[in-house]
Amino acid sequence: MHELIVSPFLDHHLILRPGNSAGLKVPEHRYVELRDAAESGSPVPDWLCRPALRQWGVELNGQSASTALLVRGRPPYEYGRASYEVNMACNWECPHCYLGLKEDAGMEWEDREKVLHILRDAGVLWLQITGGEPTIDRQFPAVYSLAYDLGMMIEVLTNGSRLHNPLLLRLLTERRPYRLTLSLYGATEESYDRLTQRRGAWKAFRRGVDAALDAGLPVELSVIVTRDNEHEIDAMYELARVFGVRTREYNNMTPTYFGSGETLSTQALTRGNQRGVFTGCDAGHTSLHVDPLGMASICKVARDKQIPLLAEGLAGLAKLGGIADKALLRQGGCSGCQLSEQCSTCMPLAQRYRQADAPLGSYCQHSPKEVTTP
Template sequence: MHDLVVSPFLDGYLTVRPGSTTCVRLPAKHYEEVRQSANTSSLVPHWLVGLAQQAWALDLRGQRSETALLVRERTELGFARASWEINLYCNFGCKHCYLGERPLAGLSWEQKVKLIDIFRDSGVLWLQITGGEPTVDPHFEGAYRYAYRQGMMLTVSTNASRLWKPEILRLFRDLPPYRVVVSMYGASEAAFDELTQRRGAWKAFQRGMAAARNASLPLRVSIVVTEDNAHEVDAMKALVEDWGLDHHVYTNMQPTFSGAGDPLLVQSTEFLRKRPVFQGCNAGVTFYHADPHAMVSICKIGRDDQIDLMAEGIHGLRRLGEISDRLMLRTGGCSGCSLSGSCRVCRPLAKVYQEAKAPLRTYCQHGDKEMVHS
């Protein structure tokens, strides 16, 4: 299996190593040199040998390019990242989940291969595999292996409950992920099981995290704060810090992407944060999102005007830029707003809140007074 991936990326070229967060930019002439020698018996160029040693302490002396390197071809579309809900099903039933219904359903194996090929051919270098709980999908291991072989840097978003399983540990040992992002829902059995609505969830989480830490997986923890576990915020932080892991505290819940407000009911008002001013994003321009049936949208939130990749193929992605421009326009309840220049949410997210009839204080500056007096 390849040691390094050499790939176009946006307007340049990168060298990356699976399992490492270090990446190195390359000039076009170096990319072209490696591309031309990738499928030959030529040795890895001396400059790349030196770069690999310096960046990753990786010794490629005497290694042949065709075995040590995976070189990705230029693509016309030039997307950089994508996220993929491989399956919405989850073995937890979290109160705050924005997915709404979570059926066990998705693409066939052949269709998953076709979708991963489209990811590759559209330029995707970083791919996030999420769910639901992605590891419960019957094709998770095969899909992960196939995407890895296409030279993608893989992030897996998980609840950690299955990270102790030997087949998953073996998979991540043999084919290192770029990152494993774990959601944490409490620091005690009572709070964790209450929020996830699953008896035994805390024990499964602890077992999975212990196995993942022992395997030195590249873990990052998302601490989710709701009314059920708000009293344990400091304890959750302390536990993650004791593990020596990076973490992010997630406090602002959002409605389901279909516009149901149930997740907002468990939000901790004490920890509700004022979002920074929204300054635009590249949704639908440099990245996109695919649901379990290969229905593609500009992101996880803006799911209007989805593109059926199984029907349209890669050419359907050409419409994403136009869709993004349209979805980002301030329309509906936001049109003509005097505060739109300093709005804290994008238009697709505002629309989801509006459809859920959410209180203004949860997403809009016009609710700031409401927040102060609540």
């Protein structure tokens, strides 16, 4: 199993340690030197041995570059990041979930394997594995293992309910993710079980997070704030402090990705539209999303136009840039807004809000009288 990943990443060349978010940036000629050393089976160069020991505690002196290093080739595209939704099924039934009706659908292993190779060949170095709840998918271990072995740095988004499973825990400790992001839905059993609509959810989460922390996995918490648990905001952050982990807060409830609005009633009253000004993003150009059926889109939200990867393969991804450019243009009720440069909502998400007949205040920081339309 490789110790380090050596890879082009957009305009850079990186050396990364699986399971560790810190990396090294090297000039192109060093990348070429490591590639040639791996191809010839030469020892790892001295200039890498010293920083590898200092940065990650990895002893490479005397090791063959062909075994210690996984050197990735130059991709035809620059899709450095991707999210892969392995399923839409979940063992919780959270009313705020943007997936809406969570159907258990996915590809057979051969097709998943093909999709992962396409993502690798497209240049994807940072892969987010999500769902639904990815760890309940019967092929999650195989998907995770192959992505790791192909030289991807992996983040898993999970509710944590199955992390106490010995086989799953062994997989994640032997092939470490660089980040394991667990959703936190409350600070007490009562509120947690109520929001997830599953009795025993809190106990499953606590078993999972305790097992992950005991194993030394890189856990972070996504603090989910809704109308049901906003009274426990401080307690949730205190829990994260006790765990000793970093946090991110998710508090803007959005319509489902297909534009229904039943999720909007879960918006926390104490947390309004707190998004920063939208200044553009890399969706469709250097990042992409893949759904459980192998359909590629520019992101998780904008799925109106998708590329069937199994049919079109790597070449199909060339279309995403054009799709992204059109999707991000101001259109519909937003096309004439004179304050669009201050807007906090991207156009694909604004379209979902409009499809859901959402109140303007839920996605636009300006009152109706301040918004002009053609």
